[in-house]
Amino acid sequence: MKRRIIYGLLLVLTFILFYSLLSEDILMSASGFMAFLGGVLCAVFLIQFVADYRDFDEVKELQTLQHKLGLVCIPSVIVFIIVLNVHYSGLEDKIILKYGKRVEGIIKNGRSTSGGTESNSYITVAYTTPKGNDVEKKFRITSEQFDAAKKDMPVEVLHCTKYPSATQILIGDDVIERFTGMKNRVLSLSDLTAMLDMKADSLQRYANTVSYRWIRIDNYPYFLVNGSEDLTLEFAPGETIIYTMRNSKYYEPLLEEMKKEGFKPVGDKKEGVYSKGNIGVKISYGSYDIKSNGTYNVGDASIKMPAFQGVSQIMTFYKL
Structure with missing residues (x-):
């Protein structure tokens, strides 16, 4: 009984050591090996806690029930290794966040x-x-x-x-x-109309609280690029917001929002002009042929963008 208590304590202490007490330096340099070593040691102590083998003859002969149960515990080595590996992979995320x-x-x-x-x-x-x-x-x-x-x-x-x-x-x-910690979402109709009242710095900060991530071009301060989402924002603070979308998955939800919010066509519907209250929206289309080097010019700025050829949907928001 005393031997089993010792093996039980060794099992608990070994698991705590390999799960919680190893240094970051050791884990970052040899996490796979440490998971294997910790898994093997934990399995050995578990088997001994259950079976309490005294010599190899007892392992071969399996004369008692507890000796037979010891063999059943052998696959636990795989379980321990998997548990430690999963834990160590989560630890890497914490280290990235920390450093x-x-x-x-x-x-x-x-x-x-x-x-x-x-x-x-x-x-x-x-x-x-x-x-x-x-x-x-x-x-x-x-x-x-x-x-x-x-x-x-x-x-x-x-x-x-x-x-x-x-x-x-x-x-x-x-x-x-x-x-x-940011939940990424696309710009909504209310986001775009709210931007009409924002200054340039506030507008970029606001856009980056909604979707990741809007980059300002140094030589053209009133132009934001979201390269990962195929979106651009061009603006004259307090006057217009020009939202260009190179994918209909962003455009169609905005059209639905406009209908729900009660935007009505102004004049001939083919002209693509809508209004509600003091907000006007002009819908148009533009052709882009961005070369494989991923650059094109806006004003005096050369902007890097992924290669693209096709039609973009453009919504221009302005105050009436």
């Missing part, structure tokens, strides 16, 4: 392969670390993230100088919410 610094990056290329029910997607991102080192890093991402990624798209990277292997690219709604 990660946001830096600007550009998607250079990507590839996705699928076989059977599995798919493997990767993108390569170029960025400069907080210490000024130029890096090109390959990230393994989900298929949803891969669908949202485009060549030459600007992205943010959470880079850990202390643990360079713990790096995260901010792309995809789930990842953005996990690492920024």
Whole structure:
């Protein structure tokens, strides 16, 4: 009985040690090995707690029920390893949140392969670390993230100088919410009409509380680009908001909102002009042919955007 108590205590202490007490440095350098080692030790102590084998002859002969139950506990090694691995992967997220610094990056290329029910997607991102080192890093991402990624798209990277292997690219709604706490959504009709009364700085801050992430072009302060969502905002503070959408999934909900809010056509419906109270909306279409280098000019600014060719929906909001 005394031996079993000792093995039981060793089981509890070993699990606590490997689950909670290992240092960040050890886990970041050898998390897989530590999960394996901790899983094996926990399983050994569990087997001994149940069976209390004294020598190898008892393992071979299995004369008692408790010796037979010991063999049943052998698969527990897999359970312990999985539990520790899952825990360590969650710990990496905490380390990124604790030490990660946001830096600007550009998607250079990507590839996705699928076989059977599995798919493997990767993108390569170029960025400069907080210490000024130029890096090109390959990230393994989900298929949803891969669908949202485009060549030459600007992205943010959470880079850990202390643990360079713990790096995260901010792309995809789930990842953005996990690492920024922000629930991503598209701009609504009420958002766009409210922007008419905002100053330039306030407008950008507000847009970035709604959807991730709006970037101001240095040489053209009244133009915001949301490259990850194929959206742009051009504005004259207090006068007009021009919202350009390169995907109908953003445009159609706004049309539905306008109907619900009671916006009525002004003059010939074909002209695409609507109003309600002191707010007017002009709906139009524009053709874009953005080359593969992902740049085009707005005023004196050269703006990086993913390559695109087609028709965009444009809504111009203004005060009457």
